[in-house]
Amino acid sequence: MSTLPPRNSLAGRLWRADGAVSSALFESWDFLKRSHSAYSSFLQRFRLRGPRRLAVDALDDALTFGVMFCFGLLAFALPPFSGTGDVWNRGRDFAVTFTDGNGEIIGRRGIRQDDAIPLAEIPPHMIKAVLATEDARFFSHFGVDVIGTFRAIVQNARANDVVQGGSSLTQQVAKNLFLSPERTIRRKVHEAFLAMWIEARLSKEEILKLYLDRSYLGGGAYGLEAASQFYFGKSVRDVTLPEAAMLAGLFKAPTKYAPHNNLAVARTRANTVLYRMLDAGFIAQGELLEARRAPATPVDQRIADSPNWFLDFAYRDTLAVIDRYGLSGDYVLEVKTTIDLPLQTAAQNIVNQELALNGEAYHVSQGAAVVMELDGAVNAIVGGKDYEASQFNRATDALRQSGSAFKPFVYLAALLKGYKPDDPVVDGPVAVGDWAPRNYSGKYAGRTTLTNALAHSYNSVPVKLMIDIGRSTIIDTAHLAGIRGTLETWAPMVLGTSALSLIDLTTGYIGFASGGVPAQPYAVLEIRRSNGDLLYRRGADDTMPPRRVFPEEKVAELNIMLNAVVKSGTGRRADLGFAPQAGKTGTNQGYRDAWYIGYTGHHVAGVWFGNDDFTPMKEVTGGLMPAPVWQRIMVEAERGLEPVGLAGVPYDESYAMAALPAPLAAPAPVSDETDQARGADTAVQDGDVNSVLTGMFDLFEASPAAATAAATTAAAAGARAAAGPETLVLPKANVETGGQPRRPGLFDELFGPPGAIPAAEEQPKKKKKKQKNFFDSIF
Numbered sequence: 001m002s003t004l005p006p007r008n009s010l011a012g013r014l015w016r017a018d019g020a021v022s023s024a025l026f027e028s029w030d031f032l033k034r035s036h037s038a039y040s041s042f043l044q045r046f047r048l049r050g051p052r053r054l055a056v057d058a059l060d061d062a063l064t065f066g067v068m069f070c071f072g073l074l075a076f077a078l079p080p081f082s083g084t085g086d087v088w089n090r091g092r093d094f095a096v097t098f099t100d101g102n103g104e105i106i107g108r109r110g111i112r113q114d115d116a117i118p119l120a121e122i123p124p125h126m127i128k129a130v131l132a133t134e135d136a137r138f139f140s141h142f143g144v145d146v147i148g149t150f151r152a153i154v155q156n157a158r159a160n161d162v163v164q165g166g167s168s169l170t171q172q173v174a175k176n177l178f179l180s181p182e183r184t185i186r187r188k189v190h191e192a193f194l195a196m197w198i199e200a201r202l203s204k205e206e207i208l209k210l211y212l213d214r215s216y217l218g219g220g221a222y223g224l225e226a227a228s229q230f231y232f233g234k235s236v237r238d239v240t241l242p243e244a245a246m247l248a249g250l251f252k253a254p255t256k257y258a259p260h261n262n263l264a265v266a267r268t269r270a271n272t273v274l275y276r277m278l279d280a281g282f283i284a285q286g287e288l289l290e291a292r293r294a295p296a297t298p299v300d301q302r303i304a305d306s307p308n309w310f311l312d313f314a315y316r317d318t319l320a321v322i323d324r325y326g327l328s329g330d331y332v333l334e335v336k337t338t339i340d341l342p343l344q345t346a347a348q349n350i351v352n353q354e355l356a357l358n359g360e361a362y363h364v365s366q367g368a369a370v371v372m373e374l375d376g377a378v379n380a381i382v383g384g385k386d387y388e389a390s391q392f393n394r395a396t397d398a399l400r401q402s403g404s405a406f407k408p409f410v411y412l413a414a415l416l417k418g419y420k421p422d423d424p425v426v427d428g429p430v431a432v433g434d435w436a437p438r439n440y441s442g443k444y445a446g447r448t449t450l451t452n453a454l455a456h457s458y459n460s461v462p463v464k465l466m467i468d469i470g471r472s473t474i475i476d477t478a479h480l481a482g483i484r485g486t487l488e489t490w491a492p493m494v495l496g497t498s499a500l501s502l503i504d505l506t507t508g509y510i511g512f513a514s515g516g517v518p519a520q521p522y523a524v525l526e527i528r529r530s531n532g533d534l535l536y537r538r539g540a541d542d543t544m545p546p547r548r549v550f551p552e553e554k555v556a557e558l559n560i561m562l563n564a565v566v567k568s569g570t571g572r573r574a575d576l577g578f579a580p581q582a583g584k585t586g587t588n589q590g591y592r593d594a595w596y597i598g599y600t601g602h603h604v605a606g607v608w609f610g611n612d613d614f615t616p617m618k619e620v621t622g623g624l625m626p627a628p629v630w631q632r633i634m635v636e637a638e639r640g641l642e643p644v645g646l647a648g649v650p651y652d653e654s655y656a657m658a659a660l661p662a663p664l665a666a667p668a669p670v671s672d673e674t675d676q677a678r679g680a681d682t683a684v685q686d687g688d689v690n691s692v693l694t695g696m697f698d699l700f701e702a703s704p705a706a707a708t709a710a711a712t713t714a715a716a717a718g719a720r721a722a723a724g725p726e727t728l729v730l731p732k733a734n735v736e737t738g739g740q741p742r743r744p745g746l747f748d749e750l751f752g753p754p755g756a757i758p759a760a761e762e763q764p765k766k767k768k769k770k771q772k773n774f775f776d777s778i779f
Helices: 010-046 051-076 124-134 146-159 169-178 185-199 204-214 224-232 241-248 263-279 285-293 308-325 341-358 403-416 450-455 460-469 471-481 491-495 502-508 552-568 626-638 689-694 696-700 704-710 716-720 746-751 774-778
Strands: 095-099 105-110 332-337 366-373 378-382 424-427 446-449 524-529 534-537 582-587 593-599 603-610
Touching: 095 308, 105 308, 124 169, 124 204, 124 241, 124 263, 169 185, 169 204, 204 224, 224 241, 241 263, 241 285, 263 285, 308 332, 308 378, 308 524, 341 366, 341 378, 341 603, 341 626, 366 502, 366 626, 378 626, 403 450, 403 460, 403 471, 403 491, 403 502, 403 552, 403 582, 403 593, 424 450, 424 460, 446 450, 450 460, 450 552, 460 471, 460 491, 471 491, 502 593, 502 603, 552 582, 582 626, 593 626, 603 626
Parallel strands: 095 332
Antiparallel strands: 095 105, 332 524, 366 378, 366 603, 424 446, 524 534, 582 593, 593 603
C-alpha cells in the first residue's frame, strides 16, 4: 500500500500544488457550463420564430453593415488638410494694387480682389439676389441642404444631364477654399463633410462673407467688390437692383455670363435671377418690371498702358518683403512703389524707337534698360520691346555675358591694391596658359596709362592686372560692390565672360556713383491693407544702414578713369554735357551682347541690346546703340534736377555752361563704331617705316585729342566714327570681324608686330608737327 509523501518534503509540496490546479480547472469549467445553461434558459424567453425572426435578422445585418459603411465613408471622406493653422487662407493668392509715389494706381498683380467691405455695408438686394440664385435656405440648413440636394438629383435624373446643382452655399465655400473643381464622388463627399466642419466653426454671416469675397466672378475678379469695380466702375455699396442681379448671375458660370464677353447672355441670366428673387419673396412684381426696363450696362474696359516690366519686378519685391518681415494674414494689399512713370514711359519709347530705327540694319531684335537712384530705388525698367509678345524680363532675368562692362571692377581691385590711374602700363601680348587675348584690331597700343587703357577698353591690360592681383581679389571686389550673380573663376572672366543680368550689373555701379556705398535694388516704399492700415514702410529703422565698403578716394580715382571713357573713349556718344558722369561700354564675343552702364550724381542706369536666340548682331558695340540710348534716357531722368558732382569728378563751370538739352531724336545709324581706338596712344612713332607699311589705315582714324575736340562741335557724328569695335577674344573662339588678318611682313619679322616694342628700347625722336589733312578737318 502506497503512502503519501511527507508534508514538508518537495514531493509533498508538488502533490498539493497539482491538486489545487486540478480543482481550479474543474471548478472553472463547471462554472462556465452552469452560466451557459442559465443564459440559454434566459434567452428562451425571447426566442422568435417566423416573420419576426426574419425582420430582426435583417435589422441586425443592416446595423452591422451600416456601421462598417460609416467607418469606410469616414475614412474616405477625411479632409485633405489637418485643419490647423490659417486654414481660411490656405492656397490663397495675393491681390496687390500698385501705386506711384503720389498714390495714383499704375497697375495690379496677383488676383483682383477686395475684401475690405463689411457685410453690413453690402446692399440687402445684393445679398438677396445671391441667396435667391445660390441657396435660398442658407440660414435654415446645417451646411448641407438635403431638400435642395434631393431636388437636384430628381431634376438631373429627368433631364439625363447635370442641369441643377445641389451644393449649398457652405459647400461652395468648402470647394472654393479647400478643394479642386474636379467632378467626382470623392470630392462631393469631402465637400459635404467640410461644409459641416465649417458650419461648426463659423457663423452664418462669416460663411456668407467668405462666399461673397472669395468666389471667382470673371475678368480676373474675385468677390463682389472687385467684380463691381471691374464691370460697373463703382463699389458694391452703390450697385442697383439690375446690377446686383447681373453680378449674382456670375456665381454659376463666370466666364459664360461675364457681361464684357457677352452682354446679351449676361442680361438673360440677370432676368433669371430677378424671377428667382420674386419666387423667393425677396422683391415685388413692380420691382422686377422696373429692373427689366432698365437693365444693367457694364462700363467700357479701357486697357491702359501699364508699366508691366516694372510691375513684375515690384510684385516679386513685394513678396520678398512680405516673407522677410512675416507680413502674413493679409492678402489684399496696396503697395506704393518707387516708379517714375514719365521716365518709365520715356525709356520704353526710346528703346523701341532705337529698335525700330536700327534693329533691322544691325540685326538687333531686343533691348532692355533699368534706371535706379543711388540708394537702389528702381525708377524704370524696360524688359524688352513688347510685353504682350513676350513677358520675359530681359532687364532682371536674362543672364548675358557682360563683356568690357565688367572691367571697372578689375580696375577698382587694382586701385585698392595700390595702382594709380596714371600708372604706366604696356598694352601688348599676354598669355595665361593657352589663352592669349588680343585687341580687336590685332594691334597693341604699347606704352599707355591705366586711364587710357580703360577709356579705350584694351584687353591685355586687365589681364595683366589680374595676373598681378589675383582673380579672387577681383571676384571679392565685384561682390562687395553689390553684384550677386555667380562669377567665373577662369582667366577670361576679367573680360566679362560671366553671365549677369542687366539689373545686377547696373547695381554694381551704384557704389561708384555713391562714393563707395553700395545698395541693392528695391521697388516697395509702403505696404497697406485694403482699408489703409499701414503694414510696412521702408525706412532707416527696418533696413541696414548704408555702409561704405570702398575708400572714397579710390572710388574717386575710378570715377576719373570712367569719366575719360565718356569724354575721350568708347562711350563718347553717352556724353550728357550738362552734368558730371561716368560709365563703361561693353561688347562680348561675337557681338552677341552690347552694353552701356553709366551714372551721374542722381542716377545709375544700364542699357543692353541683343537677340534672344544669341545670334550675333552686325558689329553692334556698346558705343553704337546702348550709349546714345542711355544718353537719351538719362536726359529724361535728370530733367528738373540740379546737377551734382561725383567723387573725383566735381561739378564746375564747364558743366554749368551747358544747358539741359531737349529730348533728342533717335540717332542715325553710324557704321564702324567700335570700342577699341585702333590708332590711339600707339607706341610706334610716325617716322617708322614699319608703321607706314603696316598701319597706313591709322591715317583715317582720329587721335584722342581730335576726338575730344570734335565731341564739343556740331559735327559729333564724325567723332563717333573714330572709335573701333570691342570684342572679347576667348580661348579657341577668336573672332576677326574687321576683315582678313594681316599677314606678317619683312619688317614684322625683323622688328616684331606694331606696338610690341619694349619701352626700354624706344628711342626719343624729334617730335614732328603733324600736317592737318582732309580727315582731320572732318573728324
